[in-house]
Amino acid sequence: QKEVEQDPGPLSVPEGAIVSLNCTYSNSAFQYFMWYRQYSRKGPELLMYTYSSGNKEDGRFTAQVDKSSKYISLFIRDSQPSDSATYLCAMRGAGSYQLTFGKGTKLSVIP
Amino acid sequence: DTAVSQTPKYLVTQMGNDKSIKCEQNLGHDTMYWYKQDSKKFLKIMFSYNNKELIINETVPNRFSPKSPDKAHLNLHINSLELGDSAVYFCASSQNWETRYYGYTFGSGTRLTVV
Numbered sequence: 044q045k046e047v048e049q050d051p052g053p054l055s056v057p058e059g060a061i062v063s064l065n066c067t068y069s070n071s072a073f074q075y076f077m078w079y080r081q082y083s084r085k086g087p088e089l090l091m092y093t094y095s096s097g098n099k100e101d102g103r104f105t106a107q108v109d110k111s112s113k114y115i116s117l118f119i120r121d122s123q124p125s126d127s128a129t130y131l132c133a134m135r136g137a138g139s140y141q142l143t144f145g146k147g148t149k150l151s152v153i154p
Numbered sequence: 155d156t157a158v159s160q161t162p163k164y165l166v167t168q169m170g171n172d173k174s175i176k177c178e179q180n181l182g183h184d185t186m187y188w189y190k191q192d193s194k195k196f197l198k199i200m201f202s203y204n205n206k207e208l209i210i211n212e213t214v215p216n217r218f219s220p221k222s223p224d225k226a227h228l229n230l231h232i233n234s235l236e237l238g239d240s241a242v243y244f245c246a247s248s249q250n251w252e253t254r255y256y257g258y259t260f261g262s263g264t265r266l267t268v269v
Contacts, residue, residue, distance in 0.1 A: 079260075084263070086244055086246075086260030086261050086262045086263050087244075089258070129195060141210055142199070142258065144196070144197040147195050147196075147197075
């Protein structure tokens with residue numbers, strides 16, 4: 044079993060839809076959870092960061108972490124064509140340098 | 155003003171050649187990384203340096219050698235390039251290894267094609 048599993052998609056939604064992106068993981072030592080957005084031919088950029096379990100909201104984006112289920116989610120409300128990108132989940136343990144990434148989900152928001 | 159900059163952006167070279175990729179960050183971060191993103195878009199760590207000291211060296215062929223002349227720079231030299239080395243190589247940095255936070259700041263990537 045891979046450490047981090049993420050459905051690669053592609054996922055196509057109409058503009059204005061609510062998008063749900065998810066990752067599952069197997070390593071219970073992971074404590075820091077991140078979502079990155081990567082536009083085509085660009086580097087990943089940090090979108091959301093969450094420590095341990097709980098929810099975090101930033102504008103149209105909400106990140107959720109359920110450590111008991113080893114499951115994290117990113118919700119995008121009122122999706123826009125500019126949200127079209129690959130979304131990567133990433134996580135690491137306490138005191139660890141290393142981020143472990145999911146494979147990314149490619150999202151297309153159709154006008 | 156670019157935070158993490160890599161050069162070159164694109165690199166096309168023949169098998170067997172030796173090439174280098176340079177990375178510089180102006181964020182004052184202590185830790186720098188090289189990641190490889192393969193054709194399936196999977197990002198995998200290769201190396202990490204903290205204050206010029208190597209702290210992560212994943213299972214990478216020894217044809218790959220990182221060098222950190224100072225904490226703002228982390229270069230990657232690749233000897234005897236092979237077809238399978240074709241990928242996008244990303245440099246990244248983070249504040250310091252004890253920071254309980256944030257993630258990394260990534261460069262835009264170097265797209266290496268070996269022919």
